[in-house]
Amino acid sequence: QVQLVESGGGLVQAGGSLRLSCAASGRTFSSSAMGWFRQAPGKEREFVAAISWSGSSTYYADSVKGRFTISRDNAKNTVYLQMNSLKPEDTAVYFCAARAYRSGSYYENDYDYWGQGTHVTVSS
DSSP states (O other): OOEEEEEOOEEEETTOOEEEEEEEESTTGGGSEEEEEEEOTTSOOEEEEEEOTTSSOEEEOTTTTTTEEEEEETTTTEEEEEEOSOOGGGOEEEEEEEESSSSOOSOGGGOOEEOOOEEEEEEO
16 A cells, blocks of 8 residues: 655746655555656646656656656655746646556556645746
């Protein structure tokens, strides 16, 4: 069992930066791939980024590639999402997710555990 708690969301102006954190509990974190997804108002949840269990492989949606960076610290049971050059269209609730496999995935159905989400609002 893995429990996930996101933090770091907030209100930021376009062009600004935020770093989201996802703290995980459970012994399996270090062997779990992790992902970030987001859901904008009135839209379906979409993939943002993922990282393999070791951090050696990362995956990004085209819409955030070059602006967002996913990383993890297995000693702290934490995964991060550094978001730079934020745009109003990045406004969403951001969710952290864990899957019981070592490789990341673009598909939300491949993830077994989810956090409650953290709100990110980017003003123009």
